Amino acid sequence: MLERFLEQTEFSSLEDFRQHFKIKVPTCFNFAYDVVDAWAEEAPRKTALCWTNDQGMYRTYTFADIKQYSDRTAAFFMQQGIEKGDRVMLMLKRRVEFWFCLIALHKIGAIAIPATHLLTPKDLIYRNNSAEIKMIVSADDPEMIDHVNASLHDSPSVRKLVAVGTYNARPWINFSEGLAKAPAFKRPEHVNDNEDISLLYFTSGSTGQPKMVAHNFLYPLGHIVTGKYWHNLDEKSLHLTVADTGWGKAVWGKLYGQWFAGARVFVYDHEKFHAADILNMIQKYHITSFCAPPTIYRFMIREDLSKYDLSSLKYCTTAGEALNPTVFDTLYKVTGLKIMEGFGQTETTLTIATFPWMEPKPGSMGVPNPAYDIDLLTPDGRSAEDGEHGEIIIHTDRNRPVGLFQSYFRNEELTKTVHCNGIYHTGDVAWRDQDGYLWFVGRTDDVIKSSGYRIGPFEVESALMTHPAVVECAITGVPDPIRGQIVKATIVLSKEYRDHPDKEALIKEIQQHVKKVAAPYKYPRVIEFVDELPKTISGKIKRHEIREKDVNAS
Numbered sequence: 138m139l140e141r142f143l144e145q146t147e148f149s150s151l152e153d154f155r156q157h158f159k160i161k162v163p164t165c166f167n168f169a170y171d172v173v174d175a176w177a178e179e180a181p182r183k184t185a186l187c188w189t190n191d192q193g194m195y196r197t198y199t200f201a202d203i204k205q206y207s208d209r210t211a212a213f214f215m216q217q218g219i220e221k222g223d224r225v226m227l228m229l230k231r232r233v234e235f236w237f238c239l240i241a242l243h244k245i246g247a248i249a250i251p252a253t254h255l256l257t258p259k260d261l262i263y264r265n266n267s268a269e270i271k272m273i274v275s276a277d278d279p280e281m282i283d284h285v286n287a288s289l290h291d292s293p294s295v296r297k298l299v300a301v302g303t304y305n306a307r308p309w310i311n312f313s314e315g316l317a318k319a320p321a322f323k324r325p326e327h328v329n330d331n332e333d334i335s336l337l338y339f340t341s342g343s344t345g346q347p348k349m350v351a352h353n354f355l356y357p358l359g360h361i362v363t364g365k366y367w368h369n370l371d372e373k374s375l376h377l378t379v380a381d382t383g384w385g386k387a388v389w390g391k392l393y394g395q396w397f398a399g400a401r402v403f404v405y406d407h408e409k410f411h412a413a414d415i416l417n418m419i420q421k422y423h424i425t426s427f428c429a430p431p432t433i434y435r436f437m438i439r440e441d442l443s444k445y446d447l448s449s450l451k452y453c454t455t456a457g458e459a460l461n462p463t464v465f466d467t468l469y470k471v472t473g474l475k476i477m478e479g480f481g482q483t484e485t486t487l488t489i490a491t492f493p494w495m496e497p498k499p500g501s502m503g504v505p506n507p508a509y510d511i512d513l514l515t516p517d518g519r520s521a522e523d524g525e526h527g528e529i530i531i532h533t534d535r536n537r538p539v540g541l542f543q544s545y546f547r548n549e550e551l552t553k554t555v556h557c558n559g560i561y562h563t564g565d566v567a568w569r570d571q572d573g574y575l576w577f578v579g580r581t582d583d584v585i586k587s588s589g590y591r592i593g594p595f596e597v598e599s600a601l602m603t604h605p606a607v608v609e610c611a612i613t614g615v616p617d618p619i620r621g622q623i624v625k626a627t628i629v630l631s632k633e634y635r636d637h638p639d640k641e642a643l644i645k646e647i648q649q650h651v652k653k654v655a656a657p658y659k660y661p662r663v664i665e666f667v668d669e670l671p672k673t674i675s676g677k678i679k680r681h682e683i684r685e686k687d688v689n690a691s
Contacts, residue, residue, distance in 0.1 A: 142160060224247070228252045
């Protein structure tokens with residue numbers, strides 16, 4: 138399969154990968170037809186998806202099954218009036234129907250909008266109207282159904298509602314019944330051009346309303362690197378990425394790159410996360426490749442790992458935040474596996490990663506993906522030297538990478554603020570060491586300037602997280618008349634420390650800990666303990682709210 142899309146598929150070294158990796162971009166590429174249906178034709182009995190849930194149900198799906206179900210779903214959707222370019226929201230948690238629906242929308246040329254089940258009626262109204270959503274497909278969770286129903290009065294564009302599960306009260310159409318009554322699928326005459334939009338993600342920033350990130354039909358090609366060269370997958374792999382289908386991480390780790398590589402995708406459909414359950418899944422189903430945020434790994438190593446047979450695991454990856462060396466070392470001692478880190482945004486595919494030919498450095502994102510022309514840009518417009526902070530930018534004047542987003546949907550002005558003059562500005566700051574490894578610092582707006590030092594919240598937060606008292610934390614800058622700013626830590630304590638008899642002594646202990654783990658000038662001079670941190674719906678910490686609260690208090 139990969140030979141169709143790459144000039145060279147196997148590489149002997151990182152340098153070989155950098156020099157010779159090149160994607161062959163087809164005319165009118167469509168992942169549903171050119172990958173899923175192609176596999177169904179070449180190897181119809183090849184397993185594509187292994188699905189299980191927390192009720193003990195288990196089922197496998199071949200590529201022939203995925204083709205059949207997506208064809209029937211496409212026919213059903215077209216029967217409901219869905220056409221090329223129509224926007225359809227998918228709120229399906231980890232239900233297997235997500236894969237049928239997404240592939241079906243690709244086959245129609247419609248635009249899929251994966252969304253979290255956590256949306257309130259207010260959130261739904263904003264999304265429905267901003268994108269002019271025509272149809273919503275939802276799991277039959279009562280709260281989700283109620284929230285959608287409550288949004289309809291103020292969502293005039295929504296014409297059709299489809300429920301996955303047993304729910305069939307009007308105006309909802311039951312998904313299974315719809316498939317049973319659908320006519321035979323007939324492929325539309327012209328489905329898409331490469332530049333047409335196929336995916337739309339609402340991404341919540343730390344300020345303002347969510348942005349609509351639009352990806353075109355070439356976007357899946359960008360995930361070849363994700364699946365084949367970061368997750369290190371082949372046709373024997375069984376890969377589990379921990380992610381809800383409402384987030385971009387799902388298509389990163391549960392679909393595109395994995396099926397390019399011919400790997401089997403493993404899905405664990407559960408309502409509540411328990412680290413022990415994930416470990417049981419790895420043991421029971423012989424997972425070979427695993428990807429999760431560092432937080433998930435932190436919960437996993439708190440379990441008694443000696444109780445689990447993890448010998449099937451061959452590769453582990455992580456992204457989303459810096460990896461704690463303790464987590465890295467603990468998993469390595471138990472499994473002999475080194476966790477390989479990566480970095481990207483909703484607007485991109487994987488842009489920076491630790492690849493198989495590299496020795497990982499815990500906490501480092503790795504090196505640039507050769508599909509992207511990446512540099513670090515200083516505030517005065519220079520390329521940053523080694524050890525110097527700079528914004529991660531992507532040059533697009535010579536070659537626009539296939540994984541980069543098309544635009545912020547219907548917002549040309551906002552698009553130009555980040556992508557102009559042949560440069561895409563990620564808004565993220567990093568530094569490069571002498572070996573070429575990149576280390577995340579923080580968002581450009583979050584970097585703290587104290588006594589002439591530039592301090593990234595990420596590195597201080599990473600140091601804090603190594604203290605047993607800290608469950609979550611956020612680092613912000615507090616105005617100071619002498620130093621300009623000083624570092625403040627807002628901390629959620631672990632249950633063992635919540636009733637600590639001497640909070641002042643605990644503060645000093647935490648400060649001393651940071652001085653030892655990080656540079657002394659980075660330690661938080663102010664520490665506040667809170668019950669919870671302010672967050673967006675996608676879980677991003679709202680540091681601006683903490684800063685505003687401190688300014689108002691002063």
